């Protein structure tokens with residue numbers, strides 16, 4: 001327990017925030033883009049010059065995320081993609097990144113073109129196969145190993161300790177996309193990750209009204225310095241108002257994540273042997289191939305994301321989705337409202353996602369309503 005209390009206290013009180021001047025328990029929005037100097041040219045606050053890199057509101061949210069993840073420092077970015085791409089941009093031409101075949105689709109697509117254009121070597125491994133990860137990493141000199149756990153949208157859970165050991169054994173660094181695990185269920189730095197990445201658009205904000213990204217580092221090393229420069233020079237910082245909203249969303253993250261995990265587990269269990277369903281993919285089910293790893297590194301729940309595969313092909317699955325009434329047909333995840341998506345349709349040509357799969361982001365609604373909604377869509 002730190003001096004700001006346990007996780008729930010840290011979050012609910014936004015790091016025990018209190019403005020001593022006004023007594024306010026909610027931080028003000030500080031929109032200034034520039035910071036003044038006194039008569040002698042000294043800055044009033046030596047840490048603040050210009051808002052492309054210095055933001056009071058971003059720093060408040062960064063401090064809490066950093067504490068949650070047990071890191072040395074945190075930077076917020078204008079989106080998850082801005083954060084992830086900045087991290088990859090710290091690699092030099094000629095260096096090598098190894099990434100999973102199953103990962104957030106847009107990042108995978110960006111990696112393919114960026115790495116080809118900038119002469120960064122890119123190789124993919126199968127996240128469901130530890131031996132494959134090992135042989136791809138060792139096939140050439142690797143500088144960065146990227147994992148996403150659980151991985152979108154088939155929820156492979158990668159053993160972070162083993163991935164860290166592997167990366168470090170060849171002198172590489174491990175980056176963990178922990179968006180789906182949230183900073184509450186898994187703390188990748190405890191398992192040896194060098195960097196933790198989040199699309200903060202998802203559970204960290206939780207209200208589907210802010211696009212944001214975060215990187216937390218285990219130590220302030222050379223790559224961290226480069227990442228800070230990328231953000232400062234490219235101007236990818238999260239805006240002031242968005243940072244303020246993010247912090248507000250974070251104050252209830254523990255309650256939202258807890259409820260989403262409970263609801264997801266109930267739904268997964270309910271539909272795992274249900275007529276018309278061929279498979280429920282959820283790390284909390286004992287039938288999940290990585291359940292043991294999930295038990296080891298996901299504490300307090302298995303997340304709010306699950307996928308269901310249905311009997312029948314693309315058309316029938318899309319029709320099931322079309323009949324849903326409470327689940328909103330939309331992309332994204334981690335908000336208070338439940339969403340459903342046909343990933344293969346959304347990803348289009350080249351998608352590795354099966355045609356009969358729907359991805360569900362389970363929210364905090366009444367779980368009986370959600371169960372009934374899927375049932376009526378299936379039973380028609």
Ligand code: PLP
Pocket residue numbers: 079080081082084104107148152177179180198199200201211212213332333
């Ligand atoms: N990583 C994962 C696992 C995601 O689900 C997403 C977005 O869906 C991203 C990264 C990209 O984040 P953003 O949409 O905030 O740019």
